[in-house]
């Protein structure tokens with residue numbers, strides 16, 4: 001979607017985001033743009049991933065490169081992906097439209113659920129990882145391919161961004177280390193919405209919106225997506241708490257032989 005079209009639709013995008021804690025935009029990336037993103041991603045995996053520190057690249061099975069599961073900070077490693085989320089881009093414009101205020105780009109991630117070895121994404125709120133005051137951030141989840149329910153589509157609890165941060169604890173899942181401890185209360189189940197989608201679909205969710213995804217049980221298909229995180233510019237980040245958490249997690253994952 002062109003930034004000018006996002007601006008034209010700003011009122012409806014922002015009101016859906018405020019009301020539900022997410023907004024769903026089918027066909028955000030037309031086929032030609034999506035092809036370019038997929039080609040650039042393949043190049044990134046071929047040329048850049050082998051040079052990255054081990055702790056930045058997660059595999060379902062470390063010995064099998066076809067099980068690549070997650071990448072971080074792609075915008076810092078490569079100009080194509082930097083441009084994709086920079087000020088003035090469609091994604092940056094969408095993030096500002098959702099939050100209704102200036103944003104800064106924080107992280108461009110890649111998420112895959114490989115066909116043979118993927119685990120569910122546990123129910124969580126992204127803001128738990130962010131260490132922000134106030135907790136105002138948005139994640140844009142971009143489907144790089146069609147996603148049917150059996151591949152592990154994204155699920156939200158509609159309106160959950162209005163009820164604050166829930167208690168989280170270690171999930172044991174590589175790449176999604178935290179899970180909501182009391183997930184499954186009636187409000188969660190009554191307001192569940194799932195999003196099977198076509199390639200090019202973008203979902204935007206608030207940092208307090210509860211979401212999760214099942215594992216990939218398709219047997220033969222991947223489930224590839226990008227996740228672009230933007231923080232409201234006025235937020236204060238507790239970098240010390242964030243870095244301490246990350247260091248503990250990296251040490252634990254290394255001790256378990258997962259990274």
Ligand SMILES: O=C(O)CCC(=O)C(=O)O
Nearest residue numbers: 111121126139141213227
């Ligand atoms: O791709 C997934 O399974 C979940 C992604 C996610 O949790 C996010 O984008 O915040």
